[in-house]
Amino acid sequence: MRFEQLEQFVALGNLRHFRQAAEQTQISTSALTRSIQTLEDEIGCELVKRSTRSVKLTEQGELFLKYCKTTLSELELTKKTIKQSLFGRDNQKLIIGYTNQASSIVPVSCGQFLAQYPNVKIEMQLQDELELTRKLQLGEIDISVYLQSANSIVSDIHLPDQLVLFVSRSHPLANQDSIRKAELTQYPMYGCFSQSKQVQSMLNEAVESLNKSTGVKIGSIEQVIAGLKTSNSFAIASIEHSKSIAQDPNLVLLKTNKALDREQLIVQTNHQIGTNDHINHLLELIEDAASSKSKQTITY
Incomplete structure (x- = not known):
């Protein structure tokens, strides 16, 4: 038989x-x-x-x-x-879910980890906090990473790390230490189109959160910069354009996330994956990346 x-x-x-x-x-x-x-x-x-x-x-x-x-x-x-x-278990696959706010931490940490453990396969999923919690409970992801405001303190303007706000150097808000949402309501807005669907989705959500979904002007980075220099508008763009913005002496990046140092990075693991050296090492890399960005880390 x-x-x-x-x-x-x-x-x-x-x-x-x-x-x-x-x-x-x-x-x-x-x-x-x-x-x-x-x-x-x-x-x-x-x-x-x-x-x-x-x-x-x-x-x-x-x-x-x-x-x-x-x-x-x-x-x-x-x-x-x-x-x-x-x-060995270093051939396993790990599924890591994270929110937009943790996107400057998780991909970097995973990249460092894979350089040391090339046989491990990592799948990264960008989700909101509620979806991360649901998937972790169902065992659909192994590790979840998200930011949580400490003491319920929420930043007035909170953008994903992939996005930046900027204005012309002559703009009334150019020299302020921190910008609040109410201060932006009186100014028109430009949006810089992104070829990345994921980043474009973030841009659309950010425009909506700033109550600028109607009347916002969309264009290339060159068109947006030209528009700022002849108006009192402010603009939003992907971080990929931050170098061009920083190199232009007539432009200034706005400071919007002053309260981020009061946030906590929450890292949770699915109990089914257990613990071993390389998983512990990945968690340490995530914690180190969070510490370098002045975020307190809590691991469950």
């Missing part, structure tokens, strides 16, 4: 059709018929009731079907255990 015979019988038991079961197991119908007959000869009883229209399992066939499924399931588990013992 061979494992492939058990797989063929399971296919027949599930589909109750010789031709379909043969196609699924990639053998001919006649070969499948001979395989089932061989099983019946070895077991010493009839497993299948054949007719021109249907295939039915006998009582003994139903019992044997359960045995086949259990045996094949045990086989897969054993193969997985053997593979882990041969190659």
Whole structure:
């Protein structure tokens, strides 16, 4: 009795059709018929009731079907255990979820980690906090990372780290230490288009949060810069343009996230992944990255 015979019988038991079961197991119908007959000869009883229209399992066939499924399931588990013992857990896949606010921490930490553990596969998922909590509880992600305001203190203007606000140097807000949302309401706004769908989505959400979804002017970075120099507008753009902005003596980046140092980075792990050296090392890298950005880190 061979494992492939058990797989063929399971296919027949599930589909109750010789031709379909043969196609699924990639053998001919006649070969499948001979395989089932061989099983019946070895077991010493009839497993299948054949007719021109249907295939039915006998009582003994139903019992044997359960045995086949259990045996094949045990086989897969054993193969997985053997593979882990041969190659180590550093071949596992980790799924890490994080919010926009933690996007300056997680990708950098994962990059540093993969340089030391190239055999580990990491999938990163950008989600909101509620979705992270749901996925962690269901075991769909292994590690979640998000920012939480300490003592319920929330920044008035809170942009993802991938976005920046800027104005012309002659703008009334150019020299302020920190900008609040109410101060922006009186000024028109430019938005710099991004080729990245993810960043563009962040831009759209930020424009909405600033109550500027109507009347905002969209253009390339060159068009936006030109518009700022001839108006009292302010602009939002992807951080990829920050170098161009910083190099232009007529432009100034606005300071909007003054309260970020009062936020906590929350790192939670799925208890099913357990703990080992490389997972602990990844968590340490995340904590180090958070510390370098003056964010307090709490790990559960």
